[in-house]
Amino acid sequence: MTRAISLRDVTKTFPRNVVAVHRLNLDIAPGEFVVLLGPSGCGKSTVLRMIAGLEDITSGRLLLDGEYANHLPPGQRQLAMVFQDYALYPNMTSRQNIGFPLRIEAPRLDDGPRVNEAARLLGIEDLMDRYPAQLSGGERQRVAMGRAIVRRPTAFLLDEPLSNLDAKLRNRLRAEIATLTRHLGVTTVYVTHDQSEAMSLGDRVAVMRDGVLQQTGTARDVYRLPDNVFVAAFVGTPRINLLRATVYAPLDGRMSIDFGTQRIMLPQPLSDDHQLLRVQMGRPITVGVRSEAVRIAAPGEMRPSEALLNGVVQHVEYQGHESLVHVSTGARHAEVDGLEAPRPPVARGHGRRPRKHRVWRMPGRGGRSAP
Ligand code: ATP
DSSP, X not given: OOOOEEXXXXXXXXXXXXXXXXXEEEEEOTTOEEEEEOSTTSSHHHHHHHHHTSSOOSEEEEEETTEEOXXXXXXXXXXXXXXXXXXXXXXXXXXXXXXXXXXXXXXXXXXXXXXXXXXXXXXXXXXXXXXXXXXXXXXXXXXXXXXXXXXXXXXEXXXXXXXXXXXXXXXXXXXXXXXXXXXXXXXXXXXXSOHHHHHHHOSEEEEEETTEEEEEEXXXXXXXXXXXHXXXXXXXXXXXXXXXXXXXXXXXXXXXXXXXXXXXXXXXXOOHHHHGGGGGTTSEEXXXXXXXXXXXXXXXXXXXXXXXXXXXXXXXXXXXXXXXXEEEOSOOBOOOTTOOSOOOGGGSSXXXXXXXXXXXXXXXXXXXXXX
16 A cells, blocks of 8 residues: 655744744655755755654644544554664664564564565665674665565655765665665655755655745756746756846847847747746846757857857866866856755866856767757
């Protein structure tokens, strides 16, 4: 059995009026894998803890399979939570750690078959007689997962379960978690501040900021059609280029975007997206440009469908399969307040003021990038 989880207008206020979560609405379908993504302190863990019953809900409703569950004790929710520190008992072997929840529920139960089944699913049969101190971080993480699945929960709640691991292991384990939870068909809510983890894992990503849900959608939706500048800037590496500009309609009727020192003419007829710009005429706007939407061309090489911004290449970062090219265009960069997304490496560490630079991505081996 797997659970539908719904949060209706859920708010959590801590003492001293700290509003950790503000009027959150989120429906998670049975078997769905949803990632809560956002910078540190945005309220992700609090959401998870309210679903688990570890934190009271100040106002609003939690529904489990459509039933009002605000006051259901954690033990009756049939949910399994895995934390980033795993919380294994140091004096118990893997076998005892995994079997522990079953022994609490039914002390006389022979937990052997269920523990063995969990060990087999996680590929840790050889580690069952070891103590946590004798396990690597990744192995401990698997034992913690074993302890979560042994009770056959109706949903998994995972709070940054991979954050203590090195990058390589993290990548491997996140693929394993995705495979495992899909194999078990169990609803999963996964909390992370790591946007690349979120993008690679979830059926759906819910982006939060300061306790407020900004957008939910597939990874593709939030990347390609962000609802606001915060989501655009938080999701994607290298970070999207955000430029301040103004929309104008010059005398010949074609619209243009003015970046201060440079202006680009918009193609005609205008696309649906560009039509939206009409209402912004004369007002300051922020233009977001993903690096892959840009190519670097020598003077005179421009194609008719393209718009041209002149710039000077400041720095090229070779990254194997592609290179990041930092270009100074003179246009003003727009910053997003309160953004704690992992920034692209280009934004720091090479001694120049990063706000002047745009990042364009080029395929490896020195070729020109696709538009
Ligand atoms: P992180 O990624 O750093 O774990 P988060 O997005 O999970 O952050 P939460 O732990 O949910 O954020 O915290 C949200 C807000 O609520 C923060 O401002 C935090 O300081 C506050 N907060 C969390 N727990 C408590 C508490 N027990 N008492 C008071 N304030 C709290």
